[in-house]
Amino acid sequence: MNLTAQDEIAVYVEGVREALAGLPAATRDELLEDLPEHLAEVLAEGGGSLYERLGPPAAYAAELSASAGFTTATPPAGERSRIAETAARHRARIDRVLRRADERAGPVLGYARASEFLALLRPAWWVLRGYLAAMAVAFMLHDHDTPLGLLPRAGDDDLAAILLLSLGILGSIWLGRRARPAGSWPRRLQRLGTGFLVIFAVVGFFEVDSAAQRDYYYTVEYTDPPPEPLSDIRDVFVYDAEGRLLVGVQLYDQHGRPIRLGDPMCDDELDSPVPIVNPGYPYCPDQAPFRAGEPSLSTAPSTGPSAGDAEQPPATPTTPAIPSPSR
Amino acid sequence: MLRVDATQLLKGVLDLAVLAVLRDEDGYGYDILRRLRAAGLEEVGDASVYGTLRRLFNNGLLNSYVVPSDEGPHRKYYALNEAGRAELQSSGKVWQGFASIMEDLLRERGKA
Numbered sequence A: 001m002n003l004t005a006q007d008e009i010a011v012y013v014e015g016v017r018e019a020l021a022g023l024p025a026a027t028r029d030e031l032l033e034d035l036p037e038h039l040a041e042v043l044a045e046g047g048g049s050l051y052e053r054l055g056p057p058a059a060y061a062a063e064l065s066a067s068a069g070f071t072t073a074t075p076p077a078g079e080r081s082r083i084a085e086t087a088a089r090h091r092a093r094i095d096r097v098l099r100r101a102d103e104r105a106g107p108v109l110g111y112a113r114a115s116e117f118l119a120l121l122r123p124a125w126w127v128l129r130g131y132l133a134a135m136a137v138a139f140m141l142h143d144h145d146t147p148l149g150l151l152p153r154a155g156d157d158d159l160a161a162i163l164l165l166s167l168g169i170l171g172s173i174w175l176g177r178r179a180r181p182a183g184s185w186p187r188r189l190q191r192l193g194t195g196f197l198v199i200f201a202v203v204g205f206f207e208v209d210s211a212a213q214r215d216y217y218y219t220v221e222y223t224d225p226p227p228e229p230l231s232d233i234r235d236v237f238v239y240d241a242e243g244r245l246l247v248g249v250q251l252y253d254q255h256g257r258p259i260r261l262g263d264p265m266c267d268d269e270l271d272s273p274v275p276i277v278n279p280g281y282p283y284c285p286d287q288a289p290f291r292a293g294e295p296s297l298s299t300a301p302s303t304g305p306s307a308g309d310a311e312q313p314p315a316t317p318t319t320p321a322i323p324s325p326s327r
Numbered sequence B: 001m002l003r004v005d006a007t008q009l010l011k012g013v014l015d016l017a018v019l020a021v022l023r024d025e026d027g028y029g030y031d032i033l034r035r036l037r038a039a040g041l042e043e044v045g046d047a048s049v050y051g052t053l054r055r056l057f058n059n060g061l062l063n064s065y066v067v068p069s070d071e072g073p074h075r076k077y078y079a080l081n082e083a084g085r086a087e088l089q090s091s092g093k094v095w096q097g098f099a100s101i102m103e104d105l106l107r108e109r110g111k112a
Helices: A001-020 A025-032 A033-043 A050-055 A055-069 A079-109 A113-120 A122-141 A158-176 A183-222 B002-021 B028-038 B045-058 B082-109
Strands: A265-267 A274-275 B064-067 B075-082
Touching: A001 A025, A001 A055, A001 A079, A001 A113, A001 B064, A025 A183, A033 A050, A033 A183, A033 A274, A033 B028, A033 B045, A033 B075, A050 A079, A050 B045, A055 B002, A055 B045, A055 B082, A079 A113, A113 A122, A122 A183, A274 B064, B002 B028, B002 B045, B028 B045, B045 B064, B045 B075, B075 B082
Parallel strands: none
Antiparallel strands: A265 A274, B064 B075
């Protein structure tokens, strides 16, 4: 018996069960006890789906309960049964609405009924359920100081986590492949567990989502700002066309704003920084990388007249005059 | 209309029909349905047979046992027990009496 046949049977039996909602649970369970096996026989005969061969589950249920000697129509007296009857009526109405929605939504998904499509997704749900169960177990067992990752780690051991994950998924598939539990208690327990896992999944999903976002903000906070260009420049040395070092150079941008680069400090012989006294670049002429001429502060104004006055204001201005643009 | 009548008639005698097809040989649900249809009760519904089997079993007229199967589902076989045989005999007599009366009635009408 393949999976789709089993699914088809489960869906059909569920439909019959819902249609028999008016019966006491024990009677209903007893009545439906053998139905999956019986329907498997019907299906094994071939000749169309259960729906085609037996009609809608509700009709099947009506015929079944009538022939088995139960009538859902006769309302037994008493407050309790009246409530049960009302509940059954509401359930039947909800059932009808769901069935209509099922049939309407089907073509959108490319199936006659949406439930046919959902039945195909069942094994995927089993796998997801196994994962969620493993995560729930790990969540209860793990050390709450460290956040839980995506693997169900109960301790530090990755292998144990993968083992737990495999166990959860295989167990869930096994549980799914088995027929529905017969008793009403195991069934209720399974429903309760499913509900718990769904809530756990939703809460966990948002938890993981916000954690991921938090991580992103942390990265932004803790990463150094990207290095600005020229940020590692400590001093500027300007040479004229003859390769002579110019001193007392003032730099301006196109708006006439002074360009400030480096650190106006010089290390003396003892390697301790002292503030420089001479204005303009270079701050520390002694550390010039190339030495074509012998630069000195006193000779600076006269060394490079050919370099242009604009680039070389007077060497010792008390208030640096803004040079006129050379063009 | 005739179809509805046949269904109505069937309701009254389905118990007896099921007991009858189990008289010589045990059977499982679908097998019993097939026998009934083969015998000519084309209208009999799957759910009716299944429900009837459950009821006869609950009333103590049938025994059941499961036969495991390598391919396909396990089958629950039903068998007549003593109470079932007694019921088949007494109800069968009632039905035969009723049927012969009906036959006479219909023959009278046909002549008239």
